[in-house]
Amino acid sequence: MKKNSLATDLAYVAVFTALVIVLAFVSIPIGTAGVPIVLQNAALILAGLVLGGRRGMYVGLLFLFLGLALPVLAGGGTTLRALAGPTAGYIIGYVISPAIAGLIAYRSPRNKGGMTVMLAIAAFVGLAVQYTCGALGLMVRSGMEASAAFAAQLPFIAPDSGKLVVAILIALAVHAAFPDLMGHKKTASKKAAVA
Template identity: 65%
Template sequence: MVDLAYIAVFAALIIVLAFVSIPVGAAGVPIVMQNAAIILAGLILGGRRGFLAAALFLLLGLAGLPVLAGGKSALAAISGPTVGYLVGYLISPLVAGSIAYAAPKNNKTAFTGFLVVGAVVALAVQYICGAIGLVYRVGMEWGPAFAAQLPFIPLDLAKLAVGVIIALGVHAAFPDLRRKA
């Protein structure tokens, strides 16, 4: 029952952060906080629970609720240029959490390193899925589709740094989170 509460709270956090969105560029892909919240879900909850939080968020969007940037539903977004990012949103918390939770227990330095690696690899998953979506939905060539990610890297890395700090604080306050994953 506690897992369900964690999953629901993170799904809600991801949805709330939809309202922090800045439109950028011709591809129609905005700067959002959701991508960082999704990775944070994996870093804090672990791969399985983070995946389930992202899945719940996306299911609500597929049901027509406005859970994405700009008040869009996932149902509306699957036909647009951001569909690849939605796939990345589903996969990335699984990746982030699996890497983070593979860290040795009782070694804060190693755990910090695993959190950083998990966050960066999860972000790469989002970018790769997003580029694939741009190729197949917008008709971009592979090079420009991957280059379209470049303007987002500095801000996304800053968001991940904050996310890792938050994850460290949450795990310090609730050490049982890793034991119950």
């Protein structure tokens, strides 16, 4: 059973990592800090919403590990190049945000309304983690004042919020189709047996 579970986890992580890499082709430069609008940040949060904290974190780690040798980041960048520039904090946030979003998401109740609220909270907390890490990176790498570094996040709020709404809808659909991802299938069948 553990071998099968490990194989399943590896497959989930590999599929989501591939999705994140494919989304590297979407990169729109914006703002004065040289940080583009990308889809990868939302895909990493989606990984946490769908796979949970541990597997979501593994997606971020595998993505950045592959980025050591391959240009998998938005705009064709590598992890080392990104860590040396103003986007260093965002790169660190790419590992932390799916872990935190996943930990919150996997505390969702079984009902659709409760799950929707919890996934929304998880997604936006994950985004806040990315913004905080990004702002800290701008302070360290670009020498920005804290107020300027956090203000540099403002142009991203509307597009990132739109991306997260789509990610939440996708996560809801996935969990409705595969309730056992969160372990809800067993709980639901126990409840039915008691009733």
